Amino acid sequence: MADPIKMRVTLAGDVATVKALIPHPMETGLRKDPVTNDMVPIHFIHHVVASHNDKPVLDAQWSRSVSKNPFLEFRVRGARSGDRISIRWEDNRGASGTGETVIK
Amino acid sequence: MTLPSRRRSVLKTLISAAVWAGGLLPAWVARAAERNAPAFDAKTLDEGLAAAAVADAVETDLIVLKAPDIAENSALVHIEIESKLPDTRSILLFAEKNPQPFVAQFDILPGMDPFVAVRIKMAESAFLRVVVRAGGKSYVVRRETKVTLGGCSG
Numbered sequence: 001m002a003d004p005i006k007m008r009v010t011l012a013g014d015v016a017t018v019k020a021l022i023p024h025p026m027e028t029g030l031r032k033d034p035v036t037n038d039m040v041p042i043h044f045i046h047h048v049v050a051s052h053n054d055k056p057v058l059d060a061q062w063s064r065s066v067s068k069n070p071f072l073e074f075r076v077r078g079a080r081s082g083d084r085i086s087i088r089w090e091d092n093r094g095a096s097g098t099g100e101t102v103i104k
Numbered sequence: 105m106t107l108p109s110r111r112r113s114v115l116k117t118l119i120s121a122a123v124w125a126g127g128l129l130p131a132w133v134a135r136a137a138e139r140n141a142p143a144f145d146a147k148t149l150d151e152g153l154a155a156a157a158v159a160d161a162v163e164t165d166l167i168v169l170k171a172p173d174i175a176e177n178s179a180l181v182h183i184e185i186e187s188k189l190p191d192t193r194s195i196l197l198f199a200e201k202n203p204q205p206f207v208a209q210f211d212i213l214p215g216m217d218p219f220v221a222v223r224i225k226m227a228e229s230a231f232l233r234v235v236v237r238a239g240g241k242s243y244v245v246r247r248e249t250k251v252t253l254g255g256c257s258g
Contacts (some may be wrong), residue, residue: 015217028225030203046139050216057216063144065199065207065225067180073221074210 005087005099016079016103018050019071020087024097026068045070047090052076053083079103144206149198149233152206156196158235161242164189169234171249175226178251184221185210189238192218196237200246201230226251 003023010017022045029042042064050058050072058074076085086100143155153159170184185195195210195218202225210220218236229250236243 052215055215057213058220059211059213060220061139061144061209061211063204063207065202065204067223067225071182071221071223073184073219075217075219076215077217078215 005089005097007085007087007099007101009085009101009103011079011081011103014078014080016052016076016083016085017073018076018085019073020050020099022048022070022072022087022089022097022099024069024089024091026064026066026070028064043091043093045089045091048072049088050074050076051086051088052079054086140209144204146206147204149200149205152198152204153235156206156209156235158196158237158242158244161235161244164236164243164245167234167236167243167245169232169245169247171232171247173248173250175249175251178226178228180223181226181249181251182221182223183232185219185234187212187218187236187238189218189236189243191239192236194237195220196235197222197224198233198235199224199226199230200233202227 006021008019024045025043026045027040027043029039031040032038033040044064045062048060048062049056057076081103083103084100085103086098088096088098090096140156143152146152146155166188168186171181175181187195192212194212197207198205199207207224208222212218226249231246231248233244233246
């Protein structure tokens with residue numbers, strides 16, 4: 001199982017600013033393992049969807065160039081206290097993870 | 105059963121897609137199928153822009169691209185993008201000298217502000233290029249970021 005997504009949401013008026021950290025190695029396939037000297041296989045998140053009360057608001061396609069443990073910030077309009085913000089990702093091996101938080 | 109790892113990962117992908125197709129989040133599956141693989145796999149900027157169908161983007165000052173002049177850590181280059189173009193649908197990010205220059209695409213759906221921040225790896229000092237699809241057209245801004253060490257190893 002992947003580690004949980006860390007999410008922080010701040011609400012200003014009806015705009016929720018969401019900052020998320022998604023634990024993931026984001027291996028480019030270009031790096032050598034320092035111990036075994038073998039190439040570390042490519043392993044990266046290629047699809048991310050963020051939703052506001054289960055309605056998708058952001059649909060992102062990523063490459064291996066996104067940093068390890070990806071940081072993502074976005075802004076949701078029409079948000080209110082008590083609303084739910086969720087993030088779902090899938091990687092090139094078919095693994096996936098989700099995170100959800102309630103706006104305070 | 106011993107499959108080559110590549111085939112196994114393809115199989116896994118197919119199986120997980122089949123699981124999702126079983127009723128969970130059909131919208132997710134439908135969109136996942138739309139990944140523009142030729143654009144992401146392109147090894148040069150020109151090929152990537154052509155495959156993403158944004159080679160004809162027009163320069164604008166209505167896209168704000170914030171990135172460091174000099175990145176202290178090329179594996180963690182913080183980038184903020186905001187589009188002030190009406191009807192912004194997609195934000196595409198390219199690092200022009202990365203082995204595969206097309207870094208990410210963010211589709212802005214109703215209910216989201218046309219703003220994203222993300223951290224990326226840069227193989228070497230290069231121009232960053234942001235293309236925004238808005239109102240049926242493509243617009244572009246570029247900005248140079250210097251890095252001290254390559255980021256693709258880290």
